[in-house]
Amino acid sequence: MAMITQQNVQLKQVSRGNYLMRNVLKYNMVFNEGSKGDAAYILTEGKIEISGTVEGRKKVFAILKPISIFGEMALFLEDGVRTATAIALEDSKVIVVTRDDLDEFMRKSPKVIASIITVLVGRLKSTTRKAMKVPSVGLGVVRILDLFSACGKLELKYDPTIKTLAETFVTTPDRIERYVRELADQDLLAVGRDVNDTRIIRIRERDMLAAVMQQQE
Known part of the structure; x- marks a missing residue:
């Protein structure tokens, strides 16, 4: 070599x-x-x-x-x-x-970045499982939700989102739900139902990652 x-x-x-x-x-x-x-x-x-x-x-x-x-x-x-x-x-x-490049790219090309998010989530899931290492789950959840928000995707179906995040970070749905509740308590998102009575997560803070990091300072 x-x-x-x-x-x-x-x-x-x-x-x-x-x-x-x-x-x-x-x-x-x-x-x-x-x-x-x-x-x-x-x-x-x-x-x-x-x-x-x-x-x-x-x-x-x-x-x-x-x-x-x-x-x-x-x-x-x-x-x-x-x-x-x-x-x-x-x-x-x-x-x-x-990170700055990605944020700028999302602002300029929201349709393209939407497909990239799918790749990122899939790779996170695959890499985490294969390496048998659990990343910082709370911040990882925030970062993924922040990416969806940047794309203008502010409403996510609750059950599939919880399941996907749990699989991505190799943890339990209960743990993901706990993070979601904490974000809801901080008014960064809300859990409710849409017009079809389907349970959803509604992202309220457009720059969720920045808001969370500011609260930790």
């Missing part, structure tokens, strides 16, 4: 917007398990291996091809510690997406 060096990694401006394109040579590391992370990545060219340590052994979670999003756990978890390692299996290109 080739040596992994900073000199092998190049950064350049993407032609549109303020996003950075990172060129990663074959066998070079994009990020390492346990390191601090503050960005996600969109693979546009090449192939990326996602792996982690499970019971003391390397476990390959996925082999990604374009177009794929990875490293998104850093945008959801409170401590931002990487739960997996990403290595290029061939010369690759990735777009670097920070």
